[in-house]
Amino acid sequence: MVIAMHRRRFLQYSTVAIAAPALVGRALAQTGASATLPIPPLMDVGEDAGNLLEAVTGRHRFAENFEAETLGWSRDHLGPTLRMRRGRTARLTARNRLDSPITAHWHGLHVPGWQDGGPQSLIAPGQELEQRLDIDQPAGTFWYHSHPHGRTGYQVYRGLAGMLLIEDDDKASNNLPLNYGVDDIPLIIQDKSFSSRGTLEYDDDGMAAMQGFRGDRIAVNGALAPKARVPQGLVRFRLLNASNSRVYALRFNDNRSFHQIGSDAGLLPAPVERRKLQLAPAERAEIVVDFSEGAAARLVSEDVPLEMMGGMMGGGMMSGMMGGSSGPATREGVFRVLDIEVDRSRTGAITALPQELLGAHLPTFDEPVRRRRFQLNMMMGMGMMRGIFGGRPKLGINGKTYDMDRIDQQVRLGETEVWQITADMMSHPFHVHGTSFQVLSQNGRPVEFGEIGMKDVVWVENSAEILVRFDKPAIADAPFMYHCHILEHEDSGMMGQFTVG
Structure with a gap:
């Protein structure tokens, strides 16, 4: 059931426990009864006051008889799905009820730097920040999460994240599934690691920091290996890779095809037929799957192994030291994400996809006026040895580790540029705040x-080029960020900041 509410109506739903499978162990990835897929409550955010997100501690049940201490936005784990409207103002307050600073970063939104929620915009314990976000970008699937420097990985892993939707008033003109939680379903995918007692484990130094932390269980919307019941017809899934570092290669176990209709920054110009889809950390995709024949399916992911030095170290000693292809995989290297059962008593509202998608986010760039180069550095002096032998490594971009007091780039408002990003030693998802790029x-x-459409995260195996323009300002006291979205890399200094003016 869809729940749209302000704070006073939302709080009554924020403590609902989520059932989960009864087994905690390696067999959990493939066996055990499936929980029903939890659907995060929907919070419509408009110009009225009273829209409140509170960072809180909680105890979340990932599996029966196993509860873990977690964080969440107004819930015990994760947060509500925020829905905003294009062309309108979204007014909401972020309040910190934790004992450490947080931020509220609106990942993918085109807002000024002082509203972006980067590391400079800390909300101290017991404090709150009210924001008025003017939404002026195409409809799409975005997300929000805490972003304090040095603690982003820990806070997102524990649960300070949620999905964010932008909708157009003419959304029905595309003839796409749009009944939230019924045929338009959010899937927040994260990997987790549990102790033998079922408590959450997390490590952000040593080798875990070098490769990025990778759990060995897959949670969707906070439930391990859940089951979704969908109507007989076309179903839209909004996929968010909210994992700290794991890359997913998603497909269905029966090899059925599906259509991708959206990526990071909104709809594609036309549906693209696929049988497999790769999502790096922070990437999003919208897909439509045809269940009109009534056959059940399982969404699975191939385990994407760590690649070091162009693959030279992928299967050797370093791969073993750094976790390699660890995960809840079968012998074929595939692990379970979501079971899908068709409810034949319900007929889907949509029976055919349009050939073109209205309102797609299309590139509108001028000729580029300059080129900038960004080298993502894994080894900064003794940084590699620090990571191998314990402690947090010292990573950076263009030979410099992140410094909150240093502005790394100064960008002109409204000018188009080409950014060339290169990676040494391993692949990285590169994210730019405050805009979308081609x-x-x-x-x-x-x-x-x-x-692939417009993006705000690009997967850099060796090199990538993007065309980018910034139409929102950012000042030195509240700059935009660019960084690797492997959160342990970001926390270890693989991040820079820039002004726009």
């Missing part, structure tokens, strides 16, 4: 715009 090439090969 990917021009990856590893020297041109990228077809219609295949």
